[in-house]
Structures are given as C-alpha cells and as structure tokens.
Amino acid sequence: MKCPFCGSERIEEGISWGHSAEGGNVGLNFQAGGFLKMIGTVQVYSDLCLDCKALLKTYIRDDTERQWHHKPGALGSK
Secondary structure (H helix, E strand, C coil): CCCCCCCCCCEEEEEECCCCCCEEECCCEEEEECCCCCCEEECCEEEECCCCEEEEEEEECCCCCCCCCCCCCCCCCC
C-alpha cells in the first residue's frame, strides 16, 4: 500500500481504536437485541501512514448487516 498524500510505503495496517477516558466503547454503534433495544459497538481499525501521519483507511472486520445507529452524541443522550 502507498500513501496517496506523501507517497510513502511505510504504512502501519490494522491499528485498533482504543477506549475513551470515561471507559466507554469507541466504534460504530448498532442496535442489538430485540425487545431490550440494546446498543452494541463494533471495533474499528485504521491504517496509518508513519511518515505524514494520515489515516488512510478506517474499517471494521465485523458483519455489516446490522441496524446501524445514526444519531450523534453519547449513548442514551437525546
């Protein structure tokens, strides 16, 4: 893989996103379960150019057939 911004081939692939300072999950949210309407979070990964520090690709490795949560803000907020 080559960085489209600087041309570097020094790319670190598959870096997992961490957790927030509050201990919550960081990632894409989806509706899980039926009756209880629980919200789940899918782990997110990125590929990083080590020279210009650009995030080249952000992706998940999980199933994409989910009911994705589109509302911004923290879970439980309105």
